[in-house]
Amino acid sequence: MITVFGEGRGFRVVWLLEEMGLAYRLRQVDLLAGVEKDPEFLAINPAGFIPAIRDGDVTMVESIAIMEYLMARYGPTPLAPVPRDPSFPAYQQFLHLGEAGLAASIYFVVGARNFAPESQRSNWSADQALSVFESRLTLVTRQLSRTPYLAGETFTAADISVNYALELAQTAAGVTLGKVEQSYMARNRAREGYQRAMETCPSRKAWLAKALIQ
Structure with missing residues (x-):
């Protein structure tokens, strides 16, 4: 199960997962309360920003990089045209x-x-x-x-x-x-x-x- 940590830019990742029909769960991260109070999240991203994902043994941060990973790992998908496509x-x-x-x-x-x-x-x-x-x-x-x-x-x-x-x-x-x-x-x-x-x-x-x- 793919876990998405945090909304914010994490919305990009959640939207992509919905478009691709992949199973996931959203795990909230309360930045206002302070990530220092969230050791599970800091273990995923010690820099303390969202989003992040955990996919099996893979952890990643940065929304665009996460999107590219998911489309490459679970594609092909029309959401990502192949390099030979004119688009x-x-x-x-x-x-x-x-x-x-x-x-x-x-x-x-x-x-x-x-x-x-x-x-x-x-x-x-x-x-x-x-x-x-x-x-x-x-x-x-x-x-x-x-x-x-x-x-x-x-x-x-x-x-x-x-x-x-x-x-x-x-x-x-x-x-x-x-x-x-x-x-x-x-x-x-x-x-x-x-x-x-x-x-x-x-x-x-x-x-x-x-x-x-x-």
Whole structure:
């Protein structure tokens, strides 16, 4: 049984597992309470961040690496086009852009806007991180103006990667997304795999519901 530790970016992993129809369990990790109080989790990831997985003798951290592992280990799957497929370059680019270019930068904006002292919420570093996010977002907007999904006509793991980052930016950093991105996210949220993943992740479901109402 695959165990996923933590929601947050772990939602990517849970969504992927639902799309692939693989058995798993979600093990909650309370970062606010402090991971030093969770020795089982620290044994999996002594760095103390989520997500992580345990799959038999395998332990891994980093959401995109975990996704690539699962698709390679339990595939083949249409969620990961093969290298000879014409859609592969776009798939590979946006799979990694979703974290390296989007989520990694907006993460620091979220921290500044929500947790920093009032006088530091628009500091230079937060503004720079937002600028990085916005520049990378132009690549997503351009691609989605051409095709319904980031690798082309078919939903792939690249969409799981990027959709997470867009939701984070919209709901936690106050980023206003355009019609192209909004329509794209609506398509993704309509998927049964997404909806099942949301039911598995109660904290994320409650947080998103509250954020989207505001």
